[in-house]
Amino acid sequence: MIELLDGDGTDHHTGLRARLAREAGESGLLDVAYRTIDTRLGPLLLAATSLGLVRVAFAVEGHEEVLTDLAARISPRLMHAPARLDGAAQQIDEYLHGDRQRFDLGLDFRLASGAFRHNVLAHLQTIAYGSTASYAAVALAAGSPKAVRAVGTACARNPLPVVVPCHRVVRSDGSSGQYVGGPTAKQTLLRLESSGVAAQATST
């Protein structure tokens, strides 16, 4: 209905939206803040609630679909508010450059459904940087040794990949197995961590 804005108008509108996101946050109206970051794994979408990081999504998941899903499952009061995710963005960037081995972030696990999946995600966080565990071992640790397939599903549906290290779960035969970000992303992360551990070993 209305013609496109000129350059000034676009800049002005960008400024207004940033101000709105800030004021919405200060008024407690912003239920979900999101931003994207460019990484060696491609663009990652990060989303947070007041409790902490709630979603990390690879491009292959479809960022637009992920946002629609967050609006439906958490709240439609969802806005692009990059400043709210500065901390998470910085830590993920450091991790992907080999400068960080563990995350120190508030996490919101509300998108993981069921006690078993919560157990699995909690256990994933105990797998040390640079090491791996088999699906069977995670099933055992989560208290359901026969639930190997369910562990696979829990990893595939991990709402916080990279930060909650489902990439450290591999097949018993040593092959890396499926990954929400694709097999290449999983291998990249495993190589990153093994070289990080090797670098640490030579430096000490």
Place this chain on the structure above:
Amino acid sequence: MKREPFERVVERHGPTVLRVCRAVVGPVAADDAWSETFLAAMRAYPALAPDSDVEAWLVTIAHRKAIDQIRLMSRNPTPVPELPDGSDPPDGAPDRDDVELGHTIAHGHAAGFSGADEVGLGPNADHMLDPWPAVLALPLRQRQAVAYHHVAGLPYTEVAAILGCSVVAARRAASDGITTLRRIFQPIPTQELS
């Protein structure tokens, strides 16, 4: 029951709401009115009926927020230049589409418009680069009717509902406003400008 992310609402309707606010309260107070509009909309968004006309809803909120801004401004009045008397259109001036005129006003600059001599006396024909004094000199009701119909594109039935008047009165207010503005922003075909 699914509602799209609020970010998409801002993305889609933000420019229109800003134009509406500018036409009603001018370019400076418009930013505050815009921000207040979307904060209020965000507060109410989860409860909005799924089949609502989101743009009409936003314009209704913008209407209230613009009135708030006008009340604020009247407490701290800023001088607005007197609306100059317009001139008659030059012979052969083509008709300008009213909707396009509304959009041009909302844009904050008068691309493609040239002024009638009597109102073009100011240095650099300032009123052409800055149409707000002329727009703001319209009676409030006319400004609102022009903004909601010609800028936001709402039908007169909805404009009347927002303004709390009859459809006939809304139509007349918009028409009177456009007539006055037309006298100030007189179209001259581009090829005759050089």
